[in-house]
Amino acid sequence: MLNAIVLINTSPNTVRQTAERLAELEGISEVYSVCGRYDLVAIARVADFEHLANLVTERINMLEGIIETETLNALQVHSKHDLETMFSVGL
Amino acid sequence: MLNAIVLINTSPNTVRQTAERLAELEGISEVYSVCGRYDLVAIARVADFEHLANLVTERINMLEGIIETETLNALQVHSKHDLETMFSVGL
Amino acid sequence: MLNAIVLINTSPNTVRQTAERLAELEGISEVYSVCGRYDLVAIARVADFEHLANLVTERINMLEGIIETETLNALQVHSKHDLETMFSVGL
Amino acid sequence: MLNAIVLINTSPNTVRQTAERLAELEGISEVYSVCGRYDLVAIARVADFEHLANLVTERINMLEGIIETETLNALQVHSKHDLETMFSVGL
Amino acid sequence: MLNAIVLINTSPNTVRQTAERLAELEGISEVYSVCGRYDLVAIARVADFEHLANLVTERINMLEGIIETETLNALQVHSKHDLETMFSVGL
Amino acid sequence: MLNAIVLINTSPNTVRQTAERLAELEGISEVYSVCGRYDLVAIARVADFEHLANLVTERINMLEGIIETETLNALQVHSKHDLETMFSVGL
Amino acid sequence: MLNAIVLINTSPNTVRQTAERLAELEGISEVYSVCGRYDLVAIARVADFEHLANLVTERINMLEGIIETETLNALQVHSKHDLETMFSVGL
Amino acid sequence: MLNAIVLINTSPNTVRQTAERLAELEGISEVYSVCGRYDLVAIARVADFEHLANLVTERINMLEGIIETETLNALQVHSKHDLETMFSVGL
Amino acid sequence: MLNAIVLINTSPNTVRQTAERLAELEGISEVYSVCGRYDLVAIARVADFEHLANLVTERINMLEGIIETETLNALQVHSKHDLETMFSVGL
Amino acid sequence: MLNAIVLINTSPNTVRQTAERLAELEGISEVYSVCGRYDLVAIARVADFEHLANLVTERINMLEGIIETETLNALQVHSKHDLETMFSVGL
Numbered sequence: 042m043l044n045a046i047v048l049i050n051t052s053p054n055t056v057r058q059t060a061e062r063l064a065e066l067e068g069i070s071e072v073y074s075v076c077g078r079y080d081l082v083a084i085a086r087v088a089d090f091e092h093l094a095n096l097v098t099e100r101i102n103m104l105e106g107i108i109e110t111e112t113l114n115a116l117q118v119h120s121k122h123d124l125e126t127m128f129s130v131g132l
Numbered sequence: 133m134l135n136a137i138v139l140i141n142t143s144p145n146t147v148r149q150t151a152e153r154l155a156e157l158e159g160i161s162e163v164y165s166v167c168g169r170y171d172l173v174a175i176a177r178v179a180d181f182e183h184l185a186n187l188v189t190e191r192i193n194m195l196e197g198i199i200e201t202e203t204l205n206a207l208q209v210h211s212k213h214d215l216e217t218m219f220s221v222g223l
Numbered sequence: 224m225l226n227a228i229v230l231i232n233t234s235p236n237t238v239r240q241t242a243e244r245l246a247e248l249e250g251i252s253e254v255y256s257v258c259g260r261y262d263l264v265a266i267a268r269v270a271d272f273e274h275l276a277n278l279v280t281e282r283i284n285m286l287e288g289i290i291e292t293e294t295l296n297a298l299q300v301h302s303k304h305d306l307e308t309m310f311s312v313g314l
Numbered sequence: 315m316l317n318a319i320v321l322i323n324t325s326p327n328t329v330r331q332t333a334e335r336l337a338e339l340e341g342i343s344e345v346y347s348v349c350g351r352y353d354l355v356a357i358a359r360v361a362d363f364e365h366l367a368n369l370v371t372e373r374i375n376m377l378e379g380i381i382e383t384e385t386l387n388a389l390q391v392h393s394k395h396d397l398e399t400m401f402s403v404g405l
Numbered sequence: 406m407l408n409a410i411v412l413i414n415t416s417p418n419t420v421r422q423t424a425e426r427l428a429e430l431e432g433i434s435e436v437y438s439v440c441g442r443y444d445l446v447a448i449a450r451v452a453d454f455e456h457l458a459n460l461v462t463e464r465i466n467m468l469e470g471i472i473e474t475e476t477l478n479a480l481q482v483h484s485k486h487d488l489e490t491m492f493s494v495g496l
Numbered sequence: 497m498l499n500a501i502v503l504i505n506t507s508p509n510t511v512r513q514t515a516e517r518l519a520e521l522e523g524i525s526e527v528y529s530v531c532g533r534y535d536l537v538a539i540a541r542v543a544d545f546e547h548l549a550n551l552v553t554e555r556i557n558m559l560e561g562i563i564e565t566e567t568l569n570a571l572q573v574h575s576k577h578d579l580e581t582m583f584s585v586g587l
Numbered sequence: 588m589l590n591a592i593v594l595i596n597t598s599p600n601t602v603r604q605t606a607e608r609l610a611e612l613e614g615i616s617e618v619y620s621v622c623g624r625y626d627l628v629a630i631a632r633v634a635d636f637e638h639l640a641n642l643v644t645e646r647i648n649m650l651e652g653i654i655e656t657e658t659l660n661a662l663q664v665h666s667k668h669d670l671e672t673m674f675s676v677g678l
Numbered sequence: 679m680l681n682a683i684v685l686i687n688t689s690p691n692t693v694r695q696t697a698e699r700l701a702e703l704e705g706i707s708e709v710y711s712v713c714g715r716y717d718l719v720a721i722a723r724v725a726d727f728e729h730l731a732n733l734v735t736e737r738i739n740m741l742e743g744i745i746e747t748e749t750l751n752a753l754q755v756h757s758k759h760d761l762e763t764m765f766s767v768g769l
Numbered sequence: 770m771l772n773a774i775v776l777i778n779t780s781p782n783t784v785r786q787t788a789e790r791l792a793e794l795e796g797i798s799e800v801y802s803v804c805g806r807y808d809l810v811a812i813a814r815v816a817d818f819e820h821l822a823n824l825v826t827e828r829i830n831m832l833e834g835i836i837e838t839e840t841l842n843a844l845q846v847h848s849k850h851d852l853e854t855m856f857s858v859g860l
Numbered sequence: 861m862l863n864a865i866v867l868i869n870t871s872p873n874t875v876r877q878t879a880e881r882l883a884e885l886e887g888i889s890e891v892y893s894v895c896g897r898y899d900l901v902a903i904a905r906v907a908d909f910e911h912l913a914n915l916v917t918e919r920i921n922m923l924e925g926i927i928e929t930e931t932l933n934a935l936q937v938h939s940k941h942d943l944e945t946m947f948s949v950g951l
Contacts, residue, residue: 073206094844116822119155185298207276246392255388297346301337367480389458549753619843661801662913665792756883
């Protein structure tokens with residue numbers, strides 16, 4: 042399972058709708074509206090690199106309301122939880 | 133359950149050890165070593181605000197190797213998964 | 224009582240009206256027009272996290288004239304004053 | 315009463331002690347340890363401009379642990395509360 | 406006498422007109438068109454804080470051509486000249 | 497008379513001494529300790545370009561306590577005051 | 588053979604088309620859609636400086652969808668591969 | 679002879695025309711289209727400060743296609759060449 | 770084959786040695802010393818994600834002389850060349 | 861003849877010596893100490909790309925006192941002067 046953290050800024054007053062549309066995308070596990078310099082943080086959990094490439098370039102960027110994205114690919118994950126099992130049930 | 137995404141820069145050549153020590157902290161659910169401008173991204177999942185405050189100011193910042201942190205508190209979460217159940221088992 | 228400091232930039236010549244509308248929002252204790260890189264700083268004092276989430280994502284961001292906000296959640300407060308009593312009278 | 319919001323970065327692992335020392339300074343009403351790009355936000359409430367000048371240049375900057383400060387002078391305040399009375403009791 | 410240095414960026418090709426209009430505002434002592442990252446630097450010299458607040462929020466920001474301002478309040482002044490006398494004749 | 501506005505950051509706890517030493521330099525008319533992102537702003541008023549060059553590269557930069565300077569040469573000045581006369585008495 | 592790495596930001600939802608049009612330009616060896624702060628990275632491999640000048644100022648910048656480019660000229664190249672032969676076949 | 683280096687960003691696809699119009703301005707000695715974060719760098723060589731002021735505020739900024747300029751006044755010049763003679767022939 | 774572009778800043782006067790050591794690392798295809806804001810750009814070409822993770826976190830960051838890296842993972846590649854064949858011979 | 865503009869920051873109080881040492885380097889035509897965000901701007905005029913590469917990576921970066929350089933390669937030059945003849949006499 043590949044993970045990526047996507048930092049997102051949206052156009053004003055579209056935070057909630059954009060978050061909801063993002064969360065429906067296949068491969069997006071969680072979307073948080075956050076405090077600080079960014080509006081949203083999405084966690085992508087996908088089977089392989091092709092899925093990640095498609096998700097980032099073809100689907101996230103196409104969503105209305107999204108002004109700027111910065112994708113941080115996860116190279117390694119350290120966790121007490123067995124994330125692979127927890128999340129892969131639904132991939 | 134409260135969530136926060138912590139963007140972290142570490143001193144050179146300490147990425148792995150710092151990630152491992154972070155992942156052992158109570159309240160830290162996952163730690164990713166990432167590409168891009170940050171070295172690590174930690175996901176905190178805690179019971180309430182006091183736990184989050186203690187985690188950020190008293191324990192993460194005290195870890196050796198951590199140069200800079202930027203904590204993005206999650207205000208709302210949108211997800212297909214029932215994160216509360218999935219993660220709260222271990223809180 | 225949860226506190227947050229919101230750094231705000233407004234569109235030109237809307238500083239005063241935006242400050243007044245902000246100060247009327249439930250949960251906003253004070254709004255300062257300031258010198259420096261920001262136009263306004265609002266202090267939010269709310270009962271719990273849900274109120275803060277709603278205030279930031281649903282109401283502040285919806286105000287006309289607001290271009291950019293950066294919310295700094297207070298994790299701990301240190302003060303000679305008993306802020307909880309002083310401000311909670313009106314919450 | 316003059317107000318100022320001081321954005322502060324401290325050296326690593328000195329957030330709590332620095333916040334406590336700041337909160338003891340005459341003229342400092344509240345000190346928040348915060349999420350986001352800054353470590354602390356102090357609210358200064360003083361009688362006049364001379365007190366503010368002395369507080370910022372002579373006392374805050376002299377505190378050990380403080381790396382960087384950015385003071386945002388309040389030009390106008392908008393609030394439901396009668397801040398002058400609430401806080402001036404102790405000035 | 407209170408002083409403030411206002412760093413200003415204007416919309417292209419409006420530097421001269423904006424400088425002239427600024428220099429006519431009561432409380433603005435000098436306006437310099439400058440090299441470097443800013444277009445103009447205005448020096449405000451006013452009787453008290455209320456005048457400064459009004460000048461910055463109500464009059465400078467309202468001028469056409471002004472895109473961005475950053476006001477640096479002077480806390481203390483060090484000078485061989487008796488600025489108070491030199492400039493207060495006209496306040 | 498040539499003018500320049502010098503934005504200065506000093507090492508912590510040296511703001512006052514650095515301001516005083518700067519104000520004694522020939523060609524420096526005023527030094528303000530300020531709020532905001534800079535610590536000091538110095539106004540240079542000199543007879544000609546050679547004096548300005550010498551002041552900036554040979555004397556300001558040599559002062560202990562100065563970490564960073566950014567000099568904004570004034571190209572034109574707009575003022576109600578006859579600055580040339582007011583300040584040139586002492587050049 | 589001269590090489591240059593061109594960091595590119597495109598207007599939203601034009602990443603793929605812009606990448607394809609770039610890759611067809613003579614002198615552009617590879618175009619990557621990437622994670623992180625940039626949208627695309629193009630690698631230019633050209634015979635001489637004139638070709639590079641023409642490619643950057645006359646052809647890349649003219650492509651629709653390109654908002655911002657930053658060209659990093661390669662001064663020296665270190666590689667296990669004989670890049671000159673591998674790529675010059677097609678120049 | 680006074681020199682200044684002007685860093686310039688132009689609107690997309692206007693680099694060449696803007697460079698040519700700049701190079702025709704009296705006082706502009708050379709205009710380079712460059713790699714890196716800027717589009718153009720112009721070298722101004724003028725007789726005195728008034729000419730420089732006029733060139734920067736009245737003529738360069740008025741040119742269509744110019745989005746942003748940052749003028750770096752030369753305080754001193756060090757060169758093996760006798761620039762004064764080389765360039766002053768044409769001033 | 771996975772590609773990544775790594776933007777690198779080195780400590781002063783170590784550009785050449787660091788470039789040579791980088792170019793010897795398995796998985797690094799080319800290292801360019803460049804003009805502009807970065808010192809080096811390395812192109813990684815590896816078989817799969819695990820190799821990329823190991824290369825970035827365990828080996829590049831461990832090299833002496835490297836101060837800062839920013840890895841841009843390639844999601845998709847567009848090229849006239851059959852890069853897979855050209856480079857995979859040696860993977 | 862190839863030209864490049866090198867933006868340079870030096871360590872405090874070393875501006876003059878660093879400028880003089882730079883101006884002696886073969887290939888450096890002029891060095892200006894400047895106002896603004898940079899300390900020095902050097903103009904390189906060299907016969908070909910190899911000379912430029914050597915000058916930037918092997919000699920400029922090796923000079924004591926240089927903290928940061930950003931080289932802007934000139935792709936095209938527009939000038940009333942015949943720079944090639946004026947400067948190539950001494951290359």
